Amino acid sequence: MRYFFRVEYDGTGYGGWQRQHNAPSIQAALEKAFETVTRVPCRITGAGRTDAGVHARAQGAHLDLDAKLDTRESELSVNSLLPPDIAVYHLQPADETFHARYSALSRRYRYFMCPRKRPLLFKRVWMVFYEVDWKLVEEESAVLIGTHDFSTFCATGSGTRHARCTVTRAELSNEGDLKVFTIEANRFVYTMVRSLIGTLIDIGRGHSTDSIADLLASRDRKRAGMTAPACGLVLDNVYYGGVD
Amino acid sequence: MRYFFRVEYDGTGYGGWQRQHNAPSIQAALEKAFETVTRVPCRITGAGRTDAGVHARAQGAHLDLDAKLDTRESELSVNSLLPPDIAVYHLQPADETFHARYSALSRRYRYFMCPRKRPLLFKRVWMVFYEVDWKLVEEESAVLIGTHDFSTFCATGSGTRHARCTVTRAELSNEGDLKVFTIEANRFVYTMVRSLIGTLIDIGRGHSTDSIADLLASRDRKRAGMTAPACGLVLDNVYYGGVD
Structure with missing residues:
Protein backbone atom coordinates (compact mmCIF):
# COMPACT_ATOMS: atom_id res chain seq x y z
CA MET A 1 0.00 0.00 0.00
CA ARG A 2 1.19 3.49 -0.86
CA TYR A 3 0.23 6.39 1.40
CA PHE A 4 0.30 10.08 0.49
CA PHE A 5 0.58 12.90 3.01
CA ARG A 6 1.38 16.57 3.35
CA VAL A 7 4.10 17.93 5.62
CA GLU A 8 4.33 21.37 7.20
CA TYR A 9 7.64 22.27 8.83
CA ASP A 10 9.71 25.05 10.27
CA GLY A 11 13.07 24.29 8.66
CA THR A 12 15.11 26.47 11.05
CA GLY A 13 16.57 23.60 13.06
CA TYR A 14 17.23 21.22 10.16
CA GLY A 15 19.92 20.62 7.57
CA GLY A 16 17.13 20.39 4.98
CA TRP A 17 14.53 17.87 3.82
CA GLN A 18 16.96 15.15 2.80
CA ARG A 19 18.44 12.58 5.16
CA GLN A 20 22.13 13.37 5.75
CA HIS A 21 24.96 12.28 8.01
CA ASN A 22 25.97 15.52 9.67
CA ALA A 23 22.66 17.25 10.45
CA PRO A 24 19.08 16.47 11.46
CA SER A 25 16.69 16.32 8.51
CA ILE A 26 12.93 16.47 8.03
CA GLN A 27 13.00 13.14 6.17
CA ALA A 28 14.83 11.34 8.99
CA ALA A 29 12.50 12.78 11.65
CA LEU A 30 9.45 11.63 9.65
CA GLU A 31 10.87 8.17 9.01
CA LYS A 32 11.65 7.74 12.70
CA ALA A 33 8.12 8.76 13.73
CA PHE A 34 6.46 6.51 11.12
CA GLU A 35 8.71 3.61 12.10
CA THR A 36 7.69 3.97 15.74
CA VAL A 37 4.02 3.89 14.76
CA THR A 38 4.16 1.15 12.11
CA ARG A 39 6.98 -0.93 13.69
CA VAL A 40 8.51 -1.55 10.26
CA PRO A 41 11.31 0.27 8.39
CA CYS A 42 9.89 3.30 6.53
CA ARG A 43 11.38 5.08 3.52
CA ILE A 44 9.75 8.40 2.74
CA THR A 45 9.86 10.16 -0.64
CA GLY A 46 9.23 13.91 -0.83
CA ALA A 47 8.22 16.12 -3.76
CA GLY A 48 11.04 18.60 -3.22
CA ARG A 49 14.30 18.56 -1.35
CA THR A 50 14.21 21.86 0.51
CA ASP A 51 17.51 23.33 1.76
CA ALA A 52 18.70 23.92 5.32
CA GLY A 53 16.48 26.53 7.01
CA VAL A 54 13.80 26.50 4.28
CA HIS A 55 10.21 25.95 5.48
CA ALA A 56 7.25 24.11 3.96
CA ARG A 57 3.54 24.69 4.30
CA ALA A 58 2.43 21.81 2.05
CA GLN A 59 5.31 19.56 1.05
CA GLY A 60 4.01 16.38 -0.62
CA ALA A 61 5.35 12.94 0.39
CA HIS A 62 4.64 9.24 0.10
CA LEU A 63 5.45 6.06 1.95
CA ASP A 64 5.04 2.37 1.05
CA LEU A 65 3.83 -0.14 3.62
CA ASP A 66 2.87 -3.81 3.58
CA ALA A 67 0.39 -3.32 6.40
CA LYS A 68 -2.79 -1.29 6.21
CA LEU A 69 -2.85 1.95 8.22
CA ASP A 70 -5.68 3.52 10.14
CA THR A 71 -4.84 6.90 8.58
CA ARG A 72 -6.65 9.09 11.12
CA GLU A 73 -5.16 7.28 14.11
CA SER A 74 -1.67 7.09 12.57
CA GLU A 75 -1.64 10.78 11.68
CA LEU A 76 -2.38 11.70 15.31
CA SER A 77 0.29 9.29 16.60
CA VAL A 78 2.94 10.47 14.15
CA ASN A 79 2.23 14.11 15.04
CA SER A 80 2.54 13.38 18.75
CA LEU A 81 5.90 11.72 18.17
CA LEU A 82 7.24 14.45 15.89
CA PRO A 83 8.73 17.63 17.45
CA PRO A 84 6.59 20.81 17.34
CA ASP A 85 8.37 22.03 14.19
CA ILE A 86 7.14 19.18 11.94
CA ALA A 87 3.55 18.04 11.30
CA VAL A 88 1.89 15.58 8.93
CA TYR A 89 -1.64 16.06 7.53
CA HIS A 90 -3.95 14.71 4.81
CA LEU A 91 -2.53 11.18 5.31
CA GLN A 92 -4.44 8.98 2.85
CA PRO A 93 -4.06 5.85 0.69
CA ALA A 94 -2.73 6.59 -2.81
CA ASP A 95 -2.66 4.72 -6.07
CA GLU A 96 0.47 2.58 -6.72
CA THR A 97 1.15 4.70 -9.82
CA PHE A 98 1.24 7.88 -7.75
CA HIS A 99 4.70 9.24 -6.87
CA ALA A 100 5.17 12.26 -4.56
CA ARG A 101 8.00 13.58 -6.72
CA TYR A 102 7.29 12.41 -10.26
CA SER A 103 3.53 12.89 -10.16
CA ALA A 104 3.91 16.53 -9.09
CA LEU A 105 2.73 18.80 -11.89
CA MET B 1 10.68 65.58 25.91
CA ARG B 2 8.17 62.76 25.65
CA TYR B 3 8.64 60.09 23.00
CA PHE B 4 6.02 57.72 21.67
CA PHE B 5 6.78 54.36 20.05
CA ARG B 6 5.21 51.07 19.07
CA VAL B 7 6.47 47.69 20.26
CA GLU B 8 6.09 44.31 18.55
CA TYR B 9 7.03 41.28 20.62
CA ASP B 10 6.86 37.53 20.85
CA GLY B 11 5.85 37.12 24.50
CA THR B 12 6.81 33.41 24.71
CA GLY B 13 9.98 33.94 26.70
CA TYR B 14 8.68 36.65 29.05
CA GLY B 15 6.72 36.89 32.28
CA GLY B 16 4.62 39.61 30.62
CA TRP B 17 4.91 43.29 29.76
CA GLN B 18 5.39 44.54 33.29
CA ARG B 19 8.72 44.70 35.10
CA GLN B 20 8.81 42.00 37.79
CA HIS B 21 11.29 40.39 40.14
CA ASN B 22 11.09 36.75 39.21
CA ALA B 23 10.90 36.77 35.40
CA PRO B 24 12.19 38.69 32.39
CA SER B 25 9.72 41.30 31.12
CA ILE B 26 9.25 43.30 27.93
CA GLN B 27 9.32 46.56 29.90
CA ALA B 28 12.66 45.75 31.57
CA ALA B 29 14.23 44.68 28.26
CA LEU B 30 13.10 47.94 26.62
CA GLU B 31 14.29 50.09 29.53
CA LYS B 32 17.70 48.43 29.47
CA ALA B 33 18.08 48.97 25.70
CA PHE B 34 16.96 52.62 25.89
CA GLU B 35 19.26 53.23 28.86
CA THR B 36 22.23 51.87 26.91
CA VAL B 37 21.43 54.20 24.01
CA THR B 38 20.54 57.35 26.00
CA ARG B 39 22.93 56.76 28.94
CA VAL B 40 20.27 57.98 31.39
CA PRO B 41 17.73 56.03 33.48
CA CYS B 42 14.61 55.29 31.40
CA ARG B 43 11.13 54.53 32.68
CA ILE B 44 8.75 53.22 30.02
CA THR B 45 4.95 53.33 30.19
CA GLY B 46 2.89 50.93 28.08
CA ALA B 47 -0.72 51.09 26.98
CA GLY B 48 -1.54 47.60 28.19
CA ARG B 49 0.09 45.14 30.56
CA THR B 50 0.03 41.92 28.57
CA ASP B 51 0.35 38.63 30.47
CA ALA B 52 3.13 36.02 30.33
CA GLY B 53 3.26 34.45 26.87
CA VAL B 54 0.95 37.00 25.25
CA HIS B 55 2.26 38.71 22.09
CA ALA B 56 1.90 42.22 20.71
CA ARG B 57 1.92 43.53 17.16
CA ALA B 58 1.43 47.21 18.01
CA GLN B 59 1.70 47.88 21.75
CA GLY B 60 1.88 51.64 22.43
CA ALA B 61 4.46 53.08 24.83
CA HIS B 62 6.08 56.32 25.90
CA LEU B 63 9.30 57.48 27.52
CA ASP B 64 10.38 60.85 28.99
CA LEU B 65 13.86 62.19 28.41
CA ASP B 66 15.67 65.44 29.15
CA ALA B 67 17.87 65.08 26.11
CA LYS B 68 16.69 65.20 22.51
CA LEU B 69 16.80 61.94 20.57
CA ASP B 70 17.67 61.37 16.95
CA THR B 71 14.63 59.10 16.59
CA ARG B 72 15.71 57.26 13.44
CA GLU B 73 19.19 56.56 14.76
CA SER B 74 17.95 55.62 18.25
CA GLU B 75 15.32 53.25 16.90
CA LEU B 76 17.99 51.35 14.94
CA SER B 77 20.31 51.24 17.98
CA VAL B 78 17.59 50.11 20.37
CA ASN B 79 16.52 47.36 17.94
CA SER B 80 20.09 46.13 17.60
CA LEU B 81 20.41 45.93 21.37
CA LEU B 82 17.06 44.21 21.91
CA PRO B 83 16.80 40.42 21.43
CA PRO B 84 15.10 39.17 18.22
CA ASP B 85 11.76 38.75 20.02
CA ILE B 86 11.27 42.47 20.76
CA ALA B 87 11.30 45.40 18.33
CA VAL B 88 10.52 49.11 18.54
CA TYR B 89 9.07 51.13 15.65
CA HIS B 90 7.42 54.50 14.89
CA LEU B 91 9.62 56.19 17.53
CA GLN B 92 8.62 59.88 17.46
CA PRO B 93 8.33 62.97 19.68
CA ALA B 94 4.94 63.26 21.40
CA ASP B 95 3.07 66.06 23.08
CA GLU B 96 3.57 66.38 26.87
CA THR B 97 -0.19 65.81 27.31
CA PHE B 98 0.02 62.47 25.50
CA HIS B 99 0.08 59.34 27.69
CA ALA B 100 0.53 55.84 26.20
CA ARG B 101 -2.01 54.38 28.62
CA TYR B 102 -4.48 57.17 29.42
CA SER B 103 -4.62 58.66 25.90
CA ALA B 104 -5.53 55.28 24.38
CA LEU B 105 -9.09 55.42 23.08
Missing part, protein backbone atom coordinates in the same frame (compact mmCIF):
# COMPACT_ATOMS: atom_id res chain seq x y z
CA SER A 106 4.10 21.96 -10.35
CA ARG A 107 5.48 23.49 -7.18
CA ARG A 108 4.83 26.87 -5.63
CA TYR A 109 7.37 28.69 -3.48
CA ARG A 110 6.79 31.93 -1.59
CA TYR A 111 9.55 34.23 -0.40
CA PHE A 112 8.80 36.74 2.40
CA MET A 113 10.63 40.05 2.85
CA CYS A 114 10.03 42.87 5.33
CA PRO A 115 11.49 46.35 5.75
CA ARG A 116 11.95 46.21 9.53
CA LYS A 117 12.65 43.90 12.48
CA ARG A 118 9.57 41.67 12.99
CA PRO A 119 9.65 39.61 16.22
CA LEU A 120 6.43 37.80 15.31
CA LEU A 121 8.02 36.68 12.02
CA PHE A 122 11.49 35.84 13.31
CA LYS A 123 13.09 33.13 11.11
CA ARG A 124 10.20 33.51 8.66
CA VAL A 125 11.25 36.58 6.67
CA TRP A 126 14.31 38.25 5.21
CA MET A 127 14.75 41.74 6.64
CA VAL A 128 15.42 43.90 3.59
CA PHE A 129 16.61 47.20 5.07
CA TYR A 130 17.78 48.53 1.70
CA GLU A 131 16.02 51.12 -0.44
CA VAL A 132 14.52 48.97 -3.19
CA ASP A 133 12.75 50.00 -6.39
CA TRP A 134 9.93 47.46 -6.00
CA LYS A 135 8.32 48.51 -9.28
CA LEU A 136 11.50 47.46 -11.09
CA VAL A 137 11.64 44.18 -9.15
CA GLU A 138 8.05 43.51 -10.19
CA GLU A 139 8.80 44.22 -13.87
CA GLU A 140 11.92 42.05 -13.83
CA SER A 141 10.00 39.22 -12.10
CA ALA A 142 7.47 39.09 -14.93
CA VAL A 143 10.30 38.23 -17.36
CA LEU A 144 10.71 34.87 -15.59
CA ILE A 145 7.42 33.52 -16.90
CA GLY A 146 7.86 30.93 -19.66
CA THR A 147 10.39 28.18 -20.32
CA HIS A 148 14.00 29.23 -19.70
CA ASP A 149 17.36 27.70 -18.96
CA PHE A 150 18.04 28.73 -15.35
CA SER A 151 21.76 27.76 -15.28
CA THR A 152 22.62 31.30 -14.12
CA PHE A 153 20.47 30.76 -11.02
CA CYS A 154 21.48 27.16 -10.29
CA ALA A 155 24.16 26.55 -7.64
CA THR A 156 26.80 24.01 -8.62
CA GLY A 157 27.08 20.63 -6.99
CA SER A 158 23.45 19.77 -7.41
CA GLY A 159 23.97 17.07 -10.03
CA THR A 160 20.95 18.30 -11.99
CA ARG A 161 20.85 17.08 -15.58
CA HIS A 162 19.57 20.31 -17.05
CA ALA A 163 18.32 23.71 -15.81
CA ARG A 164 15.28 24.12 -18.07
CA CYS A 165 12.19 25.07 -16.06
CA THR A 166 8.76 26.31 -17.07
CA VAL A 167 7.64 29.15 -14.83
CA THR A 168 3.88 29.70 -14.83
CA ARG A 169 3.68 32.40 -12.17
CA ALA A 170 6.19 34.94 -10.84
CA GLU A 171 4.77 37.90 -9.00
CA LEU A 172 5.35 40.29 -6.16
CA SER A 173 2.51 41.17 -3.77
CA ASN A 174 2.03 43.16 -0.57
CA GLU A 175 0.79 41.60 2.67
CA GLY A 176 0.72 44.45 5.17
CA ASP A 177 4.26 45.81 5.10
CA LEU A 178 5.62 42.49 3.81
CA LYS A 179 6.68 41.95 0.21
CA VAL A 180 5.88 38.44 -0.94
CA PHE A 181 7.35 36.87 -4.08
CA THR A 182 5.33 33.92 -5.37
CA ILE A 183 6.75 31.62 -8.03
CA GLU A 184 5.26 28.50 -9.60
CA ALA A 185 7.07 26.18 -11.97
CA ASN A 186 7.04 22.57 -13.12
CA ARG A 187 10.47 22.15 -11.48
CA PHE A 188 13.14 24.19 -9.71
CA VAL A 189 16.91 23.79 -9.80
CA TYR A 190 19.21 24.01 -6.78
CA THR A 191 18.88 27.35 -4.85
CA MET A 192 16.95 28.81 -7.83
CA VAL A 193 14.40 30.83 -5.84
CA ARG A 194 16.92 32.28 -3.38
CA SER A 195 19.33 33.08 -6.21
CA LEU A 196 16.54 34.81 -8.17
CA ILE A 197 15.40 36.81 -5.12
CA GLY A 198 18.94 37.90 -4.27
CA THR A 199 19.53 38.98 -7.86
CA LEU A 200 16.18 40.80 -8.10
CA ILE A 201 16.98 42.73 -4.90
CA ASP A 202 20.46 43.58 -6.25
CA ILE A 203 18.74 44.97 -9.37
CA GLY A 204 16.10 46.80 -7.29
CA ARG A 205 18.83 48.42 -5.16
CA GLY A 206 20.67 49.57 -8.26
CA HIS A 207 23.62 47.33 -7.33
CA SER A 208 23.37 45.61 -10.68
CA THR A 209 22.46 47.00 -14.08
CA ASP A 210 21.95 43.53 -15.55
CA SER A 211 18.44 42.57 -16.58
CA ILE A 212 16.92 39.18 -15.76
CA ALA A 213 16.57 38.54 -19.50
CA ASP A 214 20.33 39.12 -20.05
CA LEU A 215 21.26 37.04 -17.02
CA LEU A 216 19.09 34.13 -18.14
CA ALA A 217 20.54 34.30 -21.67
CA SER A 218 24.14 34.32 -20.34
CA ARG A 219 23.74 30.93 -18.57
CA ASP A 220 26.67 32.10 -16.50
CA ARG A 221 26.42 31.22 -12.79
CA LYS A 222 29.07 33.83 -11.95
CA ARG A 223 26.76 36.64 -13.10
CA ALA A 224 23.97 35.88 -10.59
CA GLY A 225 23.63 38.16 -7.58
CA MET A 226 23.65 37.19 -3.92
CA THR A 227 21.68 34.19 -2.65
CA ALA A 228 18.87 35.40 -0.38
CA PRO A 229 18.72 33.81 3.10
CA ALA A 230 16.85 30.50 3.53
CA CYS A 231 14.59 31.75 6.36
CA GLY A 232 12.37 33.78 3.99
CA LEU A 233 11.54 30.78 1.78
CA VAL A 234 8.53 28.47 2.06
CA LEU A 235 7.60 25.54 -0.18
CA ASP A 236 3.99 26.67 -0.25
CA ASN A 237 2.39 23.92 -2.29
CA VAL A 238 2.96 20.96 -4.58
CA TYR A 239 0.26 20.40 -7.16
CA TYR A 240 -0.86 16.95 -8.30
CA GLY A 241 -3.66 16.13 -10.67
CA GLY A 242 -6.24 15.27 -8.07
CA VAL A 243 -4.54 13.98 -4.89
CA ASP A 244 -4.58 16.55 -2.16
CA SER B 106 -9.35 51.69 22.49
CA ARG B 107 -7.38 48.48 22.24
CA ARG B 108 -7.75 45.60 19.80
CA TYR B 109 -6.82 42.03 20.67
CA ARG B 110 -6.82 39.08 18.29
CA TYR B 111 -6.96 35.45 19.37
CA PHE B 112 -5.81 32.72 16.94
CA MET B 113 -7.10 29.14 16.96
CA CYS B 114 -6.38 26.26 14.58
CA PRO B 115 -7.77 22.76 14.22
CA ARG B 116 -4.43 20.96 13.71
CA LYS B 117 -0.75 21.04 14.59
CA ARG B 118 0.81 24.01 12.76
CA PRO B 119 4.65 24.10 12.94
CA LEU B 120 4.78 27.48 11.17
CA LEU B 121 2.50 28.94 13.86
CA PHE B 122 4.04 27.26 16.90
CA LYS B 123 3.49 29.44 20.02
CA ARG B 124 1.20 31.70 17.96
CA VAL B 125 -2.07 29.75 18.03
CA TRP B 126 -4.17 27.61 20.30
CA MET B 127 -4.71 24.15 18.81
CA VAL B 128 -8.43 23.54 19.22
CA PHE B 129 -8.82 19.85 18.42
CA TYR B 130 -12.43 19.74 19.71
CA GLU B 131 -15.57 19.64 17.60
CA VAL B 132 -16.84 23.19 17.95
CA ASP B 133 -20.12 24.71 16.76
CA TRP B 134 -18.49 27.85 15.34
CA LYS B 135 -21.83 29.32 14.30
CA LEU B 136 -22.88 29.30 17.97
CA VAL B 137 -19.54 30.82 19.03
CA GLU B 138 -20.11 33.58 16.48
CA GLU B 139 -23.63 34.29 17.74
CA GLU B 140 -22.51 34.33 21.38
CA SER B 141 -19.59 36.64 20.51
CA ALA B 142 -21.95 39.25 19.09
CA VAL B 143 -23.63 39.54 22.52
CA LEU B 144 -20.40 41.07 23.88
CA ILE B 145 -20.85 44.31 21.95
CA GLY B 146 -21.92 47.21 24.15
CA THR B 147 -21.12 48.29 27.71
CA HIS B 148 -21.12 45.43 30.22
CA ASP B 149 -19.72 44.56 33.61
CA PHE B 150 -17.12 41.86 32.84
CA SER B 151 -16.60 40.68 36.46
CA THR B 152 -17.39 37.10 35.37
CA PHE B 153 -14.43 37.23 32.97
CA CYS B 154 -11.99 39.08 35.24
CA ALA B 155 -9.41 37.04 37.17
CA THR B 156 -8.98 38.03 40.78
CA GLY B 157 -5.86 39.70 42.08
CA SER B 158 -5.77 42.37 39.43
CA GLY B 159 -6.70 45.26 41.72
CA THR B 160 -8.97 46.73 39.03
CA ARG B 161 -11.45 49.27 40.40
CA HIS B 162 -14.36 48.13 38.25
CA ALA B 163 -15.00 45.68 35.40
CA ARG B 164 -17.14 47.88 33.16
CA CYS B 165 -15.87 47.82 29.56
CA THR B 166 -17.36 49.08 26.30
CA VAL B 167 -16.84 46.53 23.54
CA THR B 168 -17.11 48.02 20.04
CA ARG B 169 -16.17 44.94 18.03
CA ALA B 170 -16.32 41.20 18.77
CA GLU B 171 -16.21 38.90 15.81
CA LEU B 172 -14.97 35.58 14.55
CA SER B 173 -13.36 35.30 11.12
CA ASN B 174 -11.58 32.66 9.04
CA GLU B 175 -8.01 33.02 7.81
CA GLY B 176 -7.31 29.85 5.87
CA ASP B 177 -8.05 27.07 8.37
CA LEU B 178 -7.49 29.43 11.32
CA LYS B 179 -10.32 30.87 13.38
CA VAL B 180 -9.54 34.40 14.50
CA PHE B 181 -11.47 36.20 17.24
CA THR B 182 -11.08 39.99 17.11
CA ILE B 183 -12.23 42.16 20.00
CA GLU B 184 -12.00 45.92 20.46
CA ALA B 185 -12.89 47.78 23.63
CA ASN B 186 -12.04 51.00 25.45
CA ARG B 187 -10.42 48.88 28.19
CA PHE B 188 -9.95 45.22 29.18
CA VAL B 189 -9.84 43.67 32.63
CA TYR B 190 -7.36 41.02 33.76
CA THR B 191 -7.37 37.85 31.55
CA MET B 192 -10.67 39.03 29.98
CA VAL B 193 -9.97 37.94 26.40
CA ARG B 194 -8.60 34.52 27.35
CA SER B 195 -11.45 33.93 29.77
CA LEU B 196 -14.00 34.91 27.10
CA ILE B 197 -12.37 32.66 24.49
CA GLY B 198 -12.20 29.69 26.87
CA THR B 199 -15.86 30.17 27.80
CA LEU B 200 -16.96 30.61 24.17
CA ILE B 201 -15.17 27.36 23.22
CA ASP B 202 -16.79 25.57 26.19
CA ILE B 203 -20.16 26.77 24.88
CA GLY B 204 -19.30 25.83 21.28
CA ARG B 205 -18.29 22.31 22.39
CA GLY B 206 -21.55 21.88 24.26
CA HIS B 207 -19.62 21.66 27.56
CA SER B 208 -21.66 24.54 28.94
CA THR B 209 -25.27 25.46 28.38
CA ASP B 210 -24.80 28.94 29.83
CA SER B 211 -25.17 31.87 27.48
CA ILE B 212 -22.75 34.80 27.43
CA ALA B 213 -25.67 37.09 28.36
CA ASP B 214 -26.44 35.02 31.49
CA LEU B 215 -22.77 34.76 32.43
CA LEU B 216 -22.28 38.53 32.10
CA ALA B 217 -25.40 39.20 34.17
CA SER B 218 -24.28 36.81 36.95
CA ARG B 219 -21.05 38.78 37.64
CA ASP B 220 -19.84 35.50 39.14
CA ARG B 221 -16.20 34.66 38.38
CA LYS B 222 -16.79 31.00 39.31
CA ARG B 223 -19.19 30.57 36.39
CA ALA B 224 -16.65 31.45 33.68
CA GLY B 225 -15.19 28.61 31.63
CA MET B 226 -11.55 27.71 31.16
CA THR B 227 -8.93 30.37 30.45
CA ALA B 228 -7.57 29.88 26.92
CA PRO B 229 -3.76 29.62 26.62
CA ALA B 230 -1.72 32.82 26.33
CA CYS B 231 0.10 31.80 23.13
CA GLY B 232 -2.97 32.44 20.92
CA LEU B 233 -3.36 36.06 22.05
CA VAL B 234 -1.93 39.17 20.38
CA LEU B 235 -2.39 42.80 21.42
CA ASP B 236 -3.02 43.81 17.82
CA ASN B 237 -3.38 47.56 18.15
CA VAL B 238 -3.86 50.48 20.50
CA TYR B 239 -5.80 53.39 19.05
CA TYR B 240 -5.03 57.03 19.88
CA GLY B 241 -6.67 60.07 18.41
CA GLY B 242 -3.99 60.90 15.90
CA VAL B 243 -0.60 59.64 17.12
CA ASP B 244 0.49 56.55 15.28
